[in-house]
Amino acid sequence: MTKIEVYNDFLFKKKNRTQELLICKGDFELEKILTVHHLSFSNGPHERNSNFETAIKANAPVSTSRYLKTLPAQPSSRRLSLDRHSAIIPDPMEEAPISPPSPRSPVQEDAPMAPGEASAQEEKENTKQESIDNIVQAIRDECLVPSPILKGVPLPDVPSALLLIGRKYNTLTEANQGLREECEHLRKKCAEECEPKYDILKKKYTDEREERKRLYNEVIELKGNIRVYCRCRPLSLEEIAKGSSCVVDFDPAHDTELRIICTDSSKKQFKFDHIFGHKDDQDAVFKETLPIVKSVLDGFNVCIFAYGQTGSGKTFTMEGIPENRGVNYRALDELFKISGQRSSLMRYEFYVSMLEVYNEKIRDLLADSPDQLSKRLDIKQASDGTQDVPGLLEPQVGSIDEVWEILTNGGRNRSVGSTNANELSSRSHSLVRVTIKGESFVDGQKFTSRLWLVDLAGSERLGKIEVEGERLKESQFINKSLSALGDVISALASKNPHIPYRNSKLTHLLQSSLGGDCKTLMFAQISPSSADLGETLCSLNFASRVRGIEHGPVRKQTDFAESFKLKQMADKLLQSEKENIRLNESLQLMQLKYASRENVFKTLQDKFSHLMIPKRRSLASFTPIRGSLGAATTPDKSNFSTLASSSKYRSPSRFQAFSKSMIPTFSSPHQRLRLTSSPTNAEHLDGAHQTTNKLCFSVQKRVIVSSPARPKQFMHQGHTMFNQVLRGGNLVGRLQGTAQRVLCKNKRRSVI
Numbered sequence: 159m160t161k162i163e164v165y166n167d168f169l170f171k172k173k174n175r176t177q178e179l180l181i182c183k184g185d186f187e188l189e190k191i192l193t194v195h196h197l198s199f200s201n202g203p204h205e206r207n208s209n210f211e212t213a214i215k216a217n218a219p220v221s222t223s224r225y226l227k228t229l230p231a232q233p234s235s236r237r238l239s240l241d242r243h244s245a246i247i248p249d250p251m252e253e254a255p256i257s258p259p260s261p262r263s264p265v266q267e268d269a270p271m272a273p274g275e276a277s278a279q280e281e282k283e284n285t286k287q288e289s290i291d292n293i294v295q296a297i298r299d300e301c302l303v304p305s306p307i308l309k310g311v312p313l314p315d316v317p318s319a320l321l322l323i324g325r326k327y328n329t330l331t332e333a334n335q336g337l338r339e340e341c342e343h344l345r346k347k348c349a350e351e352c353e354p355k356y357d358i359l360k361k362k363y364t365d366e367r368e369e370r371k372r373l374y375n376e377v378i379e380l381k382g383n384i385r386v387y388c389r390c391r392p393l394s395l396e397e398i399a400k401g402s403s404c405v406v407d408f409d410p411a412h413d414t415e416l417r418i419i420c421t422d423s424s425k426k427q428f429k430f431d432h433i434f435g436h437k438d439d440q441d442a443v444f445k446e447t448l449p450i451v452k453s454v455l456d457g458f459n460v461c462i463f464a465y466g467q468t469g470s471g472k473t474f475t476m477e478g479i480p481e482n483r484g485v486n487y488r489a490l491d492e493l494f495k496i497s498g499q500r501s502s503l504m505r506y507e508f509y510v511s512m513l514e515v516y517n518e519k520i521r522d523l524l525a526d527s528p529d530q531l532s533k534r535l536d537i538k539q540a541s542d543g544t545q546d547v548p549g550l551l552e553p554q555v556g557s558i559d560e561v562w563e564i565l566t567n568g569g570r571n572r573s574v575g576s577t578n579a580n581e582l583s584s585r586s587h588s589l590v591r592v593t594i595k596g597e598s599f600v601d602g603q604k605f606t607s608r609l610w611l612v613d614l615a616g617s618e619r620l621g622k623i624e625v626e627g628e629r630l631k632e633s634q635f636i637n638k639s640l641s642a643l644g645d646v647i648s649a650l651a652s653k654n655p656h657i658p659y660r661n662s663k664l665t666h667l668l669q670s671s672l673g674g675d676c677k678t679l680m681f682a683q684i685s686p687s688s689a690d691l692g693e694t695l696c697s698l699n700f701a702s703r704v705r706g707i708e709h710g711p712v713r714k715q716t717d718f719a720e721s722f723k724l725k726q727m728a729d730k731l732l733q734s735e736k737e738n739i740r741l742n743e744s745l746q747l748m749q750l751k752y753a754s755r756e757n758v759f760k761t762l763q764d765k766f767s768h769l770m771i772p773k774r775r776s777l778a779s780f781t782p783i784r785g786s787l788g789a790a791t792t793p794d795k796s797n798f799s800t801l802a803s804s805s806k807y808r809s810p811s812r813f814q815a816f817s818k819s820m821i822p823t824f825s826s827p828h829q830r831l832r833l834t835s836s837p838t839n840a841e842h843l844d845g846a847h848q849t850t851n852k853l854c855f856s857v858q859k860r861v862i863v864s865s866p867a868r869p870k871q872f873m874h875q876g877h878t879m880f881n882q883v884l885r886g887g888n889l890v891g892r893l894q895g896t897a898q899r900v901l902c903k904n905k906r907r908s909v910i
């Protein structure tokens with residue numbers, strides 16, 4: 159009897175003409191597949207699963223033969239076979255297979271049979287039995303007869319081994335479950351511990367990235383947001399054959415200066431951000447271009463364009479040749495490389511468009527049908543304020559090869575024509591637009607930036623190239639748009655509030671990539687030939703205009719250390735200027751104060767002189783104050799007599815000398831009090847003074863200045879009253895600046 163030792167669940171699956179017995183672990187996790195050909199069951203398909211299942215679930219030995227139906231007599235290809243991993247093991251102790259249950263229905267079993275019918279039935283049964291025997295034998299042959307290598311080796315006890323394996327499996331499953339739980343626990347713990355650290359690191363990283371971006375941008379800005387490189391191509395063989403000489407003189411020590419030898423042998427010097435001579439290859443050119451190109455991955459718009467006369471090497475610089483690629487290819491290659499390096503932090507998407515401006519019309523160079531190619535495109539302002547060209551093809555690219563294919567296809571659609579200056583002259587401005595969409599994985603920041611790579615049409619004057627008809631019209635359009643470009647750059651450089659972007663399709667297209675934070679790089683392409691001297695000077699003048707205005711002597715700081723020093727000096731200057739202003743203000747204030755004091759002093763002098771004139775008259779009766787007023791200065795009688803004999807209008811010097819002798823110096827402002835009599839104080843005064851509803855005393859080292867009338871009496875009275883009042887605490891004293899106002903007979907007077 160064939161037994162199955164199954165310790166888990168199982169399923170049946172029908173696959174074409176074979177049936178698979180899938181022995182599974184708990185949640186239908188597949189463990190074994192037993193392929194059984196022509197396996198059939200005595201009961202219906204619904205029952206067979208349940209029968210089998212029950213038998214296995216009960217972990218009872220299962221007889222495969224119990225489920226086998228009679229099969230056609232032994233065709234070897236159709237016999238029952240089990241795969242080599244089969245868990246169905248024929249029982250070696252089994253003598254003969256158990257006959258499968260009769261396919262007859264119980265009703266049929268009960269019905270009486272005719273003898274002929276019975277013999278036929280018997281024969282049929284025998285045949286079936288024989289078939290089954292054959293099949294079982296086949297199984298035995300297949301499963302029991304070991305391979306020649308294994309002959310003589312005792313058969314292993316596979317069911318026990320399976321059981322063992324099963325148990326081991328269960329143990330391992332449990333261990334695995336334990337490990338999973340532990341892993342989950344560790345993961346949670348790690349998340350709890352690391353999350354705050356991760357947040358801090360994330361913030362630090364974001365800050366650092368912003369700082370790097372800012373500094374990088376600052377470096378570019380210090381070098382100039384509009385930069386001009388000049389490139390001079392070598393003399394061509396044709397030019398040499400014609401006897402042209404080189405008019406460009408390079409100074410190897412200065413890669414920012416060049417001189418042009420004019421016809422009168424004089425030299426004109428030009429200065430640019432970098433000068434590439436005929437020895438500088440594409441690598442050298444791109445090395446200087448790369449910093450600006452990189453900015454586009456930080457979210458800045460960049461525009462690189464080549465300007466120059468026909469045949470000066472604009473297309474060579476921008477596109478290059480397959481064996482010596484130019485800026486376009488290298489820039490995109492570098493962008494893909496950098497985006498790959500930053501792939502764990504940023505996601506970049508690249509879209510490429512290629513268009514040309516030909517006779518002030520925009521054409522999509524990536525269009526693949528003549529209809530599309532001739533379709534007129536226009537510039538519209540997009541919702542984000544940038545300029546867009548609706549209908550322009552903009553395929554997404556994922557590698558430099560895709561880009562190159564696109565650029566090559568687009569290049570074929572360019573409008574070129576032959577001029578006497580260049581066999582294959584570009585008669586249009588060709589523009590490659592690369593749109594970059596970036597997203598940071600760290601903080602989710604998104605941006606869209608654009609890189610324009612522009613190969614302008616030749617800038618030659620009309621007289622230079624002998625053109626007529628269509629070529630003449632083209633040249634007129636070219637010149638018009640180039641002069642519009644010059645105007646825009648000039649306006650940008652001179653910070654003009656109005657930038658004439660809309661004067662040409664070219665500048666209108668580039669509007670969002672020229673000016674502001676955008677980085678612009680211009681290649682001024684020149685020919686070294688003496689035959690092109692005029693055009694060369696024109697191009698260099700145009701380029702100088704572009705560069706010169708933007709990078710005035712203040713902005714252009716090639717030496718960073720020096721610029722830093724200058725900045726510090728400027729800061730110091732600004733601070734000292736502020737200090738100067740502050741000091742000036744305080745000086746003015748003091749001057750004002752001084753002037754007002756002068757005034758007060760003058761007034762007081764006048765008052766004093768006024769007070770002293772009657773004293774002169776009653777000089778004889780003047781008695782110096784004694785006692786408590788002993789400290790007061792006693793006037794010099796000789797002075798008084800001098801004063802008495804002098805006129806009323808005596809000279810100030812003499813008067814001042816006198817007043818000085820009369821007025822003691824004050825040790826403190828508190829010595830000068832303004833004493834105002836309250837109404838109750840009036841009773842202390844005599845009749846003459848009672849008419850005054852306010853009487854003020856100025857106490858100057860206890861010298862009381864009062865009405866000029868009856869000085870002695872008044873002084874005496876005043877002194878008495880003053881002492882009384884002081885004693886009674888009825889007088890109010892008030893310090894009033896440097897001068898005291900004295901009210902005497904309702905007249906206000908001032909004393910020091």
Ligand SMILES: Nc1ncnc2c1ncn2[C@@H]1O[C@H](COP(=O)(O)OP(=O)(O)OP(=O)(O)O)[C@@H](O)[C@H]1O
Pocket residue numbers: 390391392436466467468469470471472473474475580582583584585614615616683
């Ligand atoms: N730096 C260089 N080194 C070697 N060959 C150069 C260089 N620059 C230009 N040339 C060669 O000079 C020829 C004219 O160059 P190119 O076609 O690039 O000029 P262009 O300014 O684009 O002219 P056009 O405005 O008419 O299109 C080409 O054969 C090119 O290979």
